[in-house]
Every structure is written in C-alpha cells, then in structure tokens.
Amino acid sequence: MAGTSSLIVAGLTAAALGAVGLLGYQARETAPAHLSGSPGPNASASAGRTPGGRHSPSSVPRGSGTGERVVYSVDDDRVWLVDQGNRVQRSFKVLPGTVDPPPGTYWVTSRSSATTGTDGVPVEHVVRFTSVQGLVIGFSAATAPRAAAAEPSVRTGGIRETRADGEAMWMFATIGVKVVVIR
Template sequence: MAGTSAGIVAALTAAALGTVGFLAFRAQATVPANLTGRPGAGASAAAAAGKAPRDRRDPTALPSASGTGERVVYSVDDDRVWLVDGRERTLRGFPVRPGSVDPAPGTYWVSSRSNAVTGTDGVPIEHVVRFTTVNGVTIGFSAAVGDGGQAVPDPAVKTGGIRETRADGEAMWNFATIGVKVVVIR
C-alpha cells in the first residue's frame, strides 16, 4: 500500500508541474515584447503593448485594431491620422507633426473646437479640434496659418497641438465635430 501511495503522489506531482508549466507558457505568450526583450506572440502581444497591428505591405493603411465606427484614429508612434466613416472606410489618411506632449492610448471624444486662435507656441492656428488634456496641456489637432507650422518647436514649451497641413486641417474640421470619437493608438 505504501508503494501505491508513493506512486499516486508522484503522478499528482507530475500533473501539477505539467499544469503550472502550461499556464506559465500561456502567460509568457501574451507578454508584450517591450517587457520580455524579445518579440511577443503576434496580435495579442501587439494589443497588450497598445500597438495596433499594421499591414506590412502598406504602412499607411489603417491599423486593424483601431476601434470601430465613425472615428479619428491617431497613431502616436507613426505620427499619422486616419478619418474613418461609420462603414469602416478610410476617408483620408495623412501625416502629422505632434507637439511635445502626447495623449495616452485610449478612446476620447471631440470636446471643443475653435476656428482660429493662437497656439501655445505662439503660432496662429486654424481648425482646432480638441479631445483631451494631459497634465494641464490641451491636446488637439490644428493647422498653422502661414508657414504651415513647420518650424521646430521649442522643447522647453509644452505643447499639445498635433499639426496638420491646412488642407488636412480643413478635412479634420469638416469631419470631427463635437462628440466624434478619437482613438489614440501607439
């Protein structure tokens, strides 16, 4: 009987170790690459890291994990914006030049708009579409009047303006009315 008990204990121990090993493997498969120092496991790792998967054939294509419905999609890492209608069609995609303060990935809504004001960097801007505030800095899309706001911003000044060309700014203005969803991704 003692031999049988020892065999049962050994079998249960082996089963427990196998289960723990399997669970550890599954947990490791979803850890983002930036935490493990090596590439993660496909889309789950990209999503866990806040980075939406991209179409490798077309880097300007709308990221697949960027929400649903009518929305503005802003990629902080790619400095790019997409305007997406309610039927999941990209109406326009364009590069932008962000300010010195980035919004966190997440879902926001257009909260205010101004046709023409002066930006925190002192540049006259138009078609301002605001959607959040980070540490007292208002974040929003805008187009600079005049030189297009292409001057290098002063790093000592905290700015939240995400600058577009005037043509892209007009498209944003016409699309992103109060309450339109803004999805920020890495």
C-alpha cells in the same frame, strides 16, 4: 390575466437583456486595449500594418474600434479619418506636439476656427479631444510658416496638420466624434 402578466415579464426580460447587451458592447469599445481582448504583442501584426511594423496608410489600423472615428497613431505620426462603414476616408501624416496623449478612446470636446497655439503659432481648424497634465491636446493647422523652432522647454499638445488636412479634419471631427489614440 395570466397571459398578460407573462407578456409583461417577457417584455421586461427582453428589455433588460437588450440593455445589458448594449452596455457590454459600449464597455468593450471603450476599454483599454489590454482589457478589451485585443491581440497582444505576440499576435500577428501583418493585417493593417506595413512590413516595417508600422500601420498601413491605406487601411484602418487593427484594434481601433468600429464606426465613425478619427484614429491617431503616436508612433506613426499618422491620422486616419474612418467613416461609419469602417472605410478610410483620408489618411495623412502629422507633426506631433511635445506631449503625446496616452492610447485610449476620447471624443471631440471642443473646436475653434482660429486661435494661437501654446507655441505662439497662429492655427486654424482646432479640434480638441483631451488634456494631459493640464495641457490641451488636439489637432490644428498652422496658418503661417514657423520662422524658428519652438523652445525645447515649451510644452505643446498641438498635433499639426497641413492646411488641407486640417480642413478635412474640421469637416469630419465635429463635437462628440470618437478619437482613438493608438501606438
């Protein structure tokens, strides 16, 4: 009888330690950069960056986490589609909207095959992941060339891709896929 209760206690202890470890890992992966132990501004910026201080198009940006994810740099206007093995599947330039999402970790919350953007432009392959001050933020591809620039007063959250890049994003970023926004 004493042996059975010892096994139960050992099993419960192991389960509790596993749960605490998992929760710690999840908290670390979703914590803001300034709380996650990521390198600060004085750390070497050579790995994953080009000489001009910008992120390299061909390598996964440092501090963007692990696992399958979309990485979006608001400073570089670039996206990386990163697979489960931490390899870049595709990297491409984008044209941001007038409102940027703050750096952080998000998840794809909704998608639309086709709609009209807040600037009146028809778009396809819309992948949404957050909102800022009531404005939805997401990736999309314009289906037709824009005749004129949007009014400066029009707030847009659409991060525009080429149609080919939009199709790649559509295939990659399904509901629940992580989106990491970095500087």
